[in-house]
Amino acid sequence: MRGRRRRRAAGRTLLDFAADAGALARHLGHERFAVVGVSAGGPYALACAHALPERVAATAVVSGMAPGSWRSAGLPRAARIGLRAVRLRPRACERAGDALLGAVRRHPRLVSLVLRSGAAPADRRVLAEPGAGERAAARFLAAAGGGIGGMIDDHRICAQPWGFEPARVRVPVHVWHGLQDRLVPADEAMLLAAALPHARLALDPDEGHFFYGRRLGEILGDLAAAAAPVRVRPRA
Secondary structure (H helix, E strand, O other), X not given: OOOOOOOOOOOOOHHHHHHHHHHHHHHOOOXXXXXXXXXHHHHHHHHHHHHXXXXXXEEEEEOOOOOOHHHOOOOOHHHHHHHHHHHHOXXXXXXXXXXXXXXXXXXXXXXXXXXXXOOOHHHHHHHHOOOHHHHHHXXXXXXXXXXXXXXXXXXXXXXXXXXXXXXXXXXXXXXXXXXXXXXXXXXXXXXXXXXXOOEEEEEEOOOOOOOOOOXXXXXXXXXXXXXXXXXXOOOO
């Protein structure tokens, strides 16, 4: 509910999230499942793969980052400055972000305008599609329903040591990335795929950062096939 703040748990880690995801899946009756993480969700998906190797059949990381990507020289200068401020002055950034939320709620088109500013041509085309701006605004406002602080916490968690090395992830991981991505440069995907022992890397020269929705069937279909139970035919 708008205006009602839930207390955030201090000191949470990626592996805490993996434990929660495993508990939720078991509660829903899913002993074996697949996980997809988009953008900053990539490290969370990998944490599930690392912590639950017997239950996670496969993982997809879409437009995701490698460890330490906040210091990437490939990021636009404005993004590096903003992320450095979030890392060093998180509470000040939270207050400033919360103060801007009212304006965004009154004028949701601001979300699309900000995302399109400096975006790659591929991403500008995606955001110019009918209804795309409204969907982007709705997703952002839903994520910020309890304030900006939770989003800041998520990004700071990804900037810290993850608590595991990608080299120790035993689950197959499909890494999807657009070569036009300016928010998370494609070098990050290549570094991550090189570090993962069971990775498949799919680089698309015509995509930017926001292609997940348009490739949803392909990405999830790949995961569903990996998670399907192996059926052994009885001998005649």
